[in-house]
Amino acid sequence: MRVITTIKDMQTEIINLKAQSKSIGFVPTMGFLHEGHLTLLKRAREENNIVVLSIFVNPLQFGPTEDFSTYPRDFDRDQSLADCEGVDLLFYPSVEEMYHHSSSVRVTVQERTDVLCGKSRPGHFDGVATVLTKLFNIVMPTRAYFGIKDAQQVAVVEGLISDFNFPIELIPVDIVREEDGLAKSSRNVNLLPEERSEAVVLYKSLTAAKKAIEEGERNPQTIKDQVSDMIRSETHGQIDYVEIYTYPQLKEIQNLEGTCIIALAVKFSKVRLIDNIILEISQEIGGVK
Amino acid sequence: MRVITTIKDMQTEIINLKAQSKSIGFVPTMGFLHEGHLTLLKRAREENNIVVLSIFVNPLQFGPTEDFSTYPRDFDRDQSLADCEGVDLLFYPSVEEMYHHSSSVRVTVQERTDVLCGKSRPGHFDGVATVLTKLFNIVMPTRAYFGIKDAQQVAVVEGLISDFNFPIELIPVDIVREEDGLAKSSRNVNLLPEERSEAVVLYKSLTAAKKAIEEGERNPQTIKDQVSDMIRSETHGQIDYVEIYTYPQLKEIQNLEGTCIIALAVKFSKVRLIDNIILEISQEIGGVK
Structure with missing residues (x-):
């Protein structure tokens, strides 16, 4: 597994892989991996030549009163888990690398956001859609994997991919449950x-x-x-x-x-x-x- | 020259070309081609294996009082000119094809817009950036060509490509002038x-x-x-x-x-x-x- 921290290195690597017609499965995360993430990685491993995991705690999707600075992080553990799941490329950029200057553009999500959990998190999905637009252009995946547990996020990503015509197949992955039916979390x-x-x-x-x-x-x-x-x-x-x-x-x-x-x-x-x-x-x- | 009218056909064609490591030069236009466009096409022809021209009058970048319905169109003439310039693929989608349902996302341009010509056209560059995001994902160009005559548009596109990490080289093309120096138009x-x-x-x-x-x-x-x-x-x-x-x-x-x-x-x-x-x-x- 190779850890890549710059956008340029990642794009160079991916362009090489695509010239070899490799399919790329992508699992974008904020790290602190749990069983749900591992399920996504396993599925990506089964269906693609190359598996890319990104770990990036995206400041843009946290509200002013939310816990960006205290969001849990454990890169060493995540790295070991990713290695065990057969990840090929781990993209791990800094905030500086991802947002190196004031942004002149962002994605605005106009629908699907003012209900469910999004109702109490104004701007959250704009931040999610903006960072995913960047990550999709950096990783250029064939397939992108998201857990349906966060069904609203999957709905927003479906709109993003479909409306912006990203050449990416969205793979929503079923909720993993305990034996008694409780959704794992x-x-x-x-x-x-x-x-x-x-x-x-x-x-x-x-x-x-x-x-x-x-x-x-x-x-x-x-x-x-x-x-x-x-x-x-x-x-x-x-x-x-x-x-x-x-x-x-x-x-x-x-x-x-x-x-x-x-x-x-x-x-x-x-x-x-x-x-x-x-x-x-x-x-x-x-x-x- | 092949004329393509659907997003799916265009993406399929481009993915095949990229698997053969072909470089793709892209000139996005609203049609009714003039000498400026032809200069962009000639430059794209020199620098790439494949030249893609798009012709799409984008309703999203016209204001409510602007001339979307009366904007000049002449597809037959454009098609002949494109053919003469050695265009390989002409992408000519309908409005229905590009905006087939209500859009859940759009690009918002937060800087570079409230000066020069943009000052009197609120929302214009949001429409430009949104359609270019779609076209970039459909055509997946190596290089995209824009005339520096519209320097504000080039500035917005520079921000779009840079902030969203599109793996695209922006090529601003110099103003073509008459012998006495007047910019051609x-x-x-x-x-x-x-x-x-x-x-x-x-x-x-x-x-x-x-x-x-x-x-x-x-x-x-x-x-x-x-x-x-x-x-x-x-x-x-x-x-x-x-x-x-x-x-x-x-x-x-x-x-x-x-x-x-x-x-x-x-x-x-x-x-x-x-x-x-x-x-x-x-x-x-x-x-x-």
């Missing part, structure tokens, strides 16, 4: 033991919603109420949101049909958890994937 | 005979300014006054602006040093003409390129 360790048992209801409420839709329910409010009621009755957690939108457009919907997301966020005593399922809903009863 | 035919004779003062005033700087003048206001006085005394045209900025940053400057642009716009009875010179100014007297 490095934050799960902050659940109290009782909360950990209760937290299983998040995914349980989503699968129950899926079942209700399979049985013919098409009213999103009814589904949202059912999910909320189940969470309230089976946890001490506070619901932040339970929402249903079209996916990936993230628009309100009156009657469930097409591709929809059911997404939720629940606050426990020391940690806020998110989960979601994405369903393909047709008009017939039972027509749900 | 398809608009020159709209000058009255007397105005055509007078218009020579535009370039004359710029070369006089260069001479004054060579002789030691470093005060931008003195130079601007000298240029304005010369234009006023030798034409009936109305000065729109005479400005000096750093280049390509387009920032105000107190003492002439480094790379600077002297740019002007003058309104004649039926037409507004622009011209500029870019100078490398060092501290010594005579240190001007």
